[in-house]
Amino acid sequence: MSASNESGGAETPAKSPRFIDDLKRTHRCGDLREGDIGKEVVLFGWVQSRRDHGDLIFIDLRDRDGLTQIVFDPNVSDEAHTLAEATRGEWVLGISGRVRARGEQWSKKEQKMVSAVNPKLPTGMIEVVVNQATVFNRAETPPFEVTDQLDTREEIRLQYRYIDLRRTPLQRTLRLRHEINRVTRNYLSDQGCLELETPFLVKYTPGGARNFLVPARLAPGKVYALAESPQLYKQLFMVSGFDRYFQIVKCFRDEDLRLDRQPEFTQIDVELSFVNQDDVFKVMEGLVFAVMKQALGIDLHELFPSGRFPQLPFAESMAKYGNDKPDLRFDLPHVDLTDTVIELDGGGVPFWQELVAKFKNGTFRRDIPPEIVKALVVPASANLSRPQAEELEKGLRDIKGFKGLARAKIADDGSWVQSPLSKNITPEARARINEACGAKPGDFIFFQFGKTDVVHTVMARLRVDVAKKMGLIPEYGHGGKWKFLWVVNPPLFEFDEDTGKWAAAHHAFTRPVDEHIEYLESDPARVLCYRYDLVLNGFEIGGGSIRLHDPEVQKKVFATLGLDEAQARDKFGFLLDALRSGAPPHGGIAIGMDRLVMLLSGAPTLRDVIPFPKTNQGTDQMTGAPVAVDASQLAEVHLRPVVPVAPGGNKDDQGY
RNA sequence: GGGGUGGUAGUUAAGUCGGUUAUAACGCCGGCCUGUCACGCCGGAGGCCGCGGGUUCGAGUCCCGUCCACCCCGCCA
Numbered sequence: 221m222s223a224s225n226e227s228g229g230a231e232t233p234a235k236s237p238r239f240i241d242d243l244k245r246t247h248r249c250g251d252l253r254e255g256d257i258g259k260e261v262v263l264f265g266w267v268q269s270r271r272d273h274g275d276l277i278f279i280d281l282r283d284r285d286g287l288t289q290i291v292f293d294p295n296v297s298d299e300a301h302t303l304a305e306a307t308r309g310e311w312v313l314g315i316s317g318r319v320r321a322r323g324e325q326w327s328k329k330e331q332k333m334v335s336a337v338n339p340k341l342p343t344g345m346i347e348v349v350v351n352q353a354t355v356f357n358r359a360e361t362p363p364f365e366v367t368d369q370l371d372t373r374e375e376i377r378l379q380y381r382y383i384d385l386r387r388t389p390l391q392r393t394l395r396l397r398h399e400i401n402r403v404t405r406n407y408l409s410d411q412g413c414l415e416l417e418t419p420f421l422v423k424y425t426p427g428g429a430r431n432f433l434v435p436a437r438l439a440p441g442k443v444y445a446l447a448e449s450p451q452l453y454k455q456l457f458m459v460s461g462f463d464r465y466f467q468i469v470k471c472f473r474d475e476d477l478r479l480d481r482q483p484e485f486t487q488i489d490v491e492l493s494f495v496n497q498d499d500v501f502k503v504m505e506g507l508v509f510a511v512m513k514q515a516l517g518i519d520l521h522e523l524f525p526s527g528r529f530p531q532l533p534f535a536e537s538m539a540k541y542g543n544d545k546p547d548l549r550f551d552l553p554h555v556d557l558t559d560t561v562i563e564l565d566g567g568g569v570p571f572w573q574e575l576v577a578k579f580k581n582g583t584f585r586r587d588i589p590p591e592i593v594k595a596l597v598v599p600a601s602a603n604l605s606r607p608q609a610e611e612l613e614k615g616l617r618d619i620k621g622f623k624g625l626a627r628a629k630i631a632d633d634g635s636w637v638q639s640p641l642s643k644n645i646t647p648e649a650r651a652r653i654n655e656a657c658g659a660k661p662g663d664f665i666f667f668q669f670g671k672t673d674v675v676h677t678v679m680a681r682l683r684v685d686v687a688k689k690m691g692l693i694p695e696y697g698h699g700g701k702w703k704f705l706w707v708v709n710p711p712l713f714e715f716d717e718d719t720g721k722w723a724a725a726h727h728a729f730t731r732p733v734d735e736h737i738e739y740l741e742s743d744p745a746r747v748l749c750y751r752y753d754l755v756l757n758g759f760e761i762g763g764g765s766i767r768l769h770d771p772e773v774q775k776k777v778f779a780t781l782g783l784d785e786a787q788a789r790d791k792f793g794f795l796l797d798a799l800r801s802g803a804p805p806h807g808g809i810a811i812g813m814d815r816l817v818m819l820l821s822g823a824p825t826l827r828d829v830i831p832f833p834k835t836n837q838g839t840d841q842m843t844g845a846p847v848a849v850d851a852s853q854l855a856e857v858h859l860r861p862v863v864p865v866a867p868g869g870n871k872d873d874q875g876y
Numbered sequence: 877g878g879g880g881u882g883g884u885a886g887u888u889a890a891g892u893c894g895g896u897u898a899u900a901a902c903g904c905c906g907g908c909c910u911g912u913c914a915c916g917c918c919g920g921a922g923g924c925c926g927c928g929g930g931u932u933c934g935a936g937u938c939c940c941g942u943c944c945a946c947c948c949c950g951c952c953a
Contacts, residue, residue, distance in 0.1 A: 273916090274909040289913070309903090325911040336911050344913085361904060364887055367914095372887055375945045429952055449953095475952040544953095618879070618949055726953080753953080763953060812953085825946095836946065 239264075239314035239354050250286020252319055254345045261348060262316045263288060264356070266386070267309050268366065277304040278347075281313060282366075284391055289322075289338070289347040290315055300353040310359035310366065310383075317350040374827070378841035381832055393821045393829050399515035400817060401468060404488055407510045411503055413466040413490065418453035420446055420470070428727075429473040432483070435857035446472035449810060452795055454491040455729070455767060458806040459798045463493045468813065477836045480759070480815055480826050484834075488816075490764075491808030497750050497766055500807055501706060504754065504762070505529055507811075508704060516820060523702060534710035534748070542594070542680030544710065547758030548703035550692035552683050555657045557593040557667075562586075567649025569641055571669060588745050593669040594679050595653070600662025602690045606638060609664060615685055621674035625682070626667040630659050641667070684758065697822035698757055705755050709733060712749035713780060722780050726751050728792070729799075730765040731807075732773065740776040754811065761816050764809030771800055 237243050239262070246261045268280040268287055277292040292304035300315075307313065322336035322345060338344035363379075364372040366386045377384040384390060405415065424431055424445040431445035449471045457465045467489045474483060488507075492500060505528060512518045521527065537544050540553040562580075566573030575591055578584045584591060598604050604612075613625040628639035634654055636642040645653075659665050666682060668675045687693050693701075712732050713722040722744050724730070732740065736747040750766035768774050774796075778788045789796060817829040827833040835841055854861055 269913075269915095271912045271915055272909085273912065276910045276912080278912050278915085280913070287913095291911085293910080295910095322911085327911065328909090329911090329916080334911075336913090338913055340913080347911095361886070365903070370887090371889095373883080373945070375883085376887080378945090473952065476950085478952085479947075481952070620949065760953065810953090835944090837944085839944095841945085 236352060239316075239356075243314070243316055243352075248285040249281050249283040249288045250342060252288055252343050252346050252348070254321065256319045257321050257346060259319045260316065261319055262314065263290070263348065264314045265312070266359075266366075267307055267311045267313060269309065270304070270307060272305065277301065279304060279307065279313075281315070282386075284395075286343060287341055288343045289341075290317065291347050291349045292353070293349060296349055297351045297353075300350045303353050303355060304350075307355065308359070308361070310362055312356040312359070313353060314356055315348065315350045315353045317348040317352070319346050319348055321345065322347050375835075375841060378827075378833070378835065381842050385831065390828065393817065393823055394831060396515055396821050397813075397817045397829060400511050400813070400820070403511050403514045404466075404468060404507065407507050408466040408488075408490065408503075411464065411506070413464040413492075414462055415467055416457055416462065416465050417467060418447065418450035418469065420472070422447045422452075429475055432472050432474045435859055437857045440858040448473050449487065450489050451727075454489060454808060455795070455803075455806065456798055458491055458493045459801060459803045461493075461804075463804075465489075465491045465808075477834065477838060479824075480818065482814065482826055482830060482833055483838055485826075485830075486813040488762075488811040488813055489808070490810070491806060493804040493806045495766075495805070495807055497708065497752060497807065500764065500766070500809055501529070501531075501752070504809055504811070508754075511816075512702070512820075518702070520702065520704075524704070529704045529706055529754075531706040531708050534707055537707050538676055541683060542676040542678075544707045544753060545755045545758055545760040546705075546707075547684060547687070547693065548705060549699065549701045549757055550687045550690075552596065552598075552687060552692075554679050554683065555595045555597070557595050557653060557656060558589055559586075560652055560656050561593045561649075561669075564646075564649045564652060567653070568644045568646040569649075570644065575669060590672055591670055592672050592675050593667065594675050595657050595668075596666045596679055596682055596686070597657045597659050598664040598666065598686055598690075600660065602664075602686070604664050604689070608689065609638075612666075612682060612685055612689065616678050616681055619674065619677055619681065621671060622678055623670060625678070626669075628665045628667070630654065630661050630663045630665070632661045634661070636665075693757075696824050698819060701757065703755075703757055707753045707755055708751075709748045710751055711745065712736075712747045712751075712777070713744045715745065721782050724777075724781060725749075726765060728777060728781060728783075729768045729774075729795070731768040731770075732777070737773060737776070740773070740780055744780045750807065752809070754809070756816075756819055759815055759819055760812075761819065762809055762811035764807065766805075766807035769799055769803045769805050771796075774799070 243262045245264050247256075247263060249263055249265045252261065263281055265281040265283040265288075268282040271278040275294055279290050279292070280287045281290050292301045294301040322338070324333045325336040326332075327334040362383050363376060364370060364383070366383065368388045370377075370387065385394070409415070421434060421444040424433065424443060429448050431448060434444040434446060436442045436444055450467060450469055454465055454467070469487055469489050470484055471487050472484050475481070477483065490500075490503070492503065508529075509520050509527065512520050532546070534544055537546055539556050540546070542554055561567060561572050562576050566576045572593065575593065578591070579586060579589070609627055613627075616622055616625060626639065626641055628636035628641055631637050634651060636645065636650060653659075653665070657665055666679075668678045668682075684693075688695060693699055711725055712730060714725045715721075716723045726749070730749045730751050733748045733750060739746045752764060753760050754762040768777065775785075778784070783791065814826050814829055817823070818826055821829060823829050832840070832842070839845065851861060
């Protein structure tokens with residue numbers, strides 16, 4: 221079978237050298253170039269494709285670095301040629317042979333000399349003519365082809381993930397991920413950060429993301445939680461004096477999945493002592509610059525000559541873009557018309573008049589309005605048709621609280637057409653709004669009014685949808701643009717309408733902006749904090765805060781949250797103790813590694829940057845996890861099933 | 877928990893108003909071929925139409941249920 225001695229066994233002394241034992245790999249399949257012509261080489265790899273011409277057989281041999289054409293010529297080695305005849309796709313081969321130029325060859329079909337060079341392959345100038353070969357392993361026909369362009373259902377790709385991972389796009393993405401890991405380790409180490417590990421099995425903490433629970437066999441009836449993040453522990457490292465820390469670490473959250481959310485994901489986690497917000501930014505900007513340069517070859521200095529990313533106050537981000545992760549690859553800012561509408565006394569529009577009344581009678585406060593009016597102008601140059609405008613509105617209908625999008629097309633005389641507002645709006649109000657929006661004839665204005673958060677959500681999505689429709693950004697992917705920015709200083713608290721209480725918008729250990737400490741008790745809504753998100757092209761890729769290390773301020777924050785000393789101790793005991801034991805001022809950040817790789821690689825989903833991802837239902841298509849276990853295994857960890865469980869197995873065992 | 881899209885050969889898809897033997901491409905198998913690289917030519921095999929039930933003389937097609945995958949809302953930084 222084998223042209224080498226692979227099947228020969230030990231009884232007959234090997235005549236020709238054995239692959240791996242004697243014949244070591246000399247090159248990878250992407251290595252060989254014209255300069256290697258004449259060399260004797262040994263290649264190992266998988267059969268990408270085979271072209272059998274009766275006498276000559278061509279095989280493209282693949283490994284993670286590329287393809288090399290190998291040629292089996294019966295005049296060179298009859299044995300190797302016989303082996304190649306039987307060879308099929310995805311078999312694993314070892315070959316030795318001589319590198320030669322492809323040059324020009326006589327084509328029988330065309331009856332003339334033709335170039336045998338393949339300009340599509342980096343190795344396309346050469347080929348290896350095989351004089352010895354072995355089959356390390358055969359392969360069953362794969363369920364789908366190992367090609368770059370593949371439209372096989374993801375369900376099947378995930379089931380045979382080890383085959384999918386052979387494909388170049390995924391190989392390239394995971395290699396990029398490796399590079400980002402390496403750059404991160406080197407850079408943060410150089411910044412004086414120590415890579416320290418934190419536990420995965422931690423204490424359950426209520427609030428925030430749902431924890432995965434792990435039953436504790438040694439403590440009947442009790443559970444561990446899988447860590448949502450190393451948050452508490454990294455702060456303890458600061459308390460302990462490690463000063464600067466980083467970790468590339470898995471985090472676990474038992475929430476519903478999305479395109480960009482997996483139950484286990486990776487963070488680049490950083491915490492620094494004796495720093496302010498800007499110090500954290502500088503360290504992370506350096507990291508991003510290094511990653512972009514070393515992993516992607518992109519010099520961000522061309523886009524950000526100062527080496528710094530712009531900083532956008534949270535309030536401004538909400539006002540102009542409707543969310544805290546604006547995509548700055550295009551402009552299309554929102555126009556907040558609330559003040560204008562109030563000054564116009566509603567401008568004749570009944571809905572607006574109702575709104576204005578609430579401001580006038582003191583129901584609503586002006587500085588933090590519970591309801592607002594916003595507009596977005598789509599310029600005439602976008603050539604938006606009426607059906608397209610309606611389509612845009614349809615795309616927003618699934619937003620909870622969405623009540624419809626009013627719109628107006630600006631006629632040549634400045635009047636509004638195609639608009640439900642046109643019959644009520646006063647000419648004066650119309651002119652003022654046109655002016656405020658900078659709207660010109662032919663432009664569309666979209667309006668949304670009502671609850672502030674709904675208006676923001678609707679208009680934020682509209683802004684992105686319009687940009688896609690106008691071709692300002694691609695459906696997915698970076699489009700060659702890298703708009704990094706910091707969104708800074710959001711409110712410390714948010715009011716929970718359900719409980720009627722103030723809650724920490726991020727967590728209770730975020731440091732308030734110094735100038736706002738006086739409002740902690742009197743006007744919590746005004747208090748901003750040292751919290752920040754790193755945003756790229758409309759995605760939040762990281763976030764963090766400067767931590768609250770002052771026990772006096774901490775006490776006031778707890779008071780606003782409605783926690784007295786005892787309750788706070790009960791909830792955060794050991795951390796409070798630690799912070800009172802001599803805690804340095806500190807702060808940190810965590811970058812979502814998976815999202816970062818997704819955005820940098822242009823991958824359409826997070827699943828494409830994780831080697832073994834879960835499906836939307838949180839299952840592993842390949843292994844079938846999670847599976848049922850039998851009652852005795854549950855009993856061992858002191859659990860009794862409340863749903864029917866198959867004796868000894870999962871549903872594939874047909875135990876139901 | 878809710879809404880949407882999809883599931884037909886190994887893969888991707890077509891399948892009309894419910895009607896005879898369910899098509900095609902790629903892949904696979906066999907044969908031929910000394911310059912291919914999306915090789916070419918000839919031939920062939922391959923189907924629980926996701927699963928279960930119903931309507932009907934007759935269901936891939938209509939109805940009900942269910943499973944799986946994907947996208948979104950809720951949820952989640």
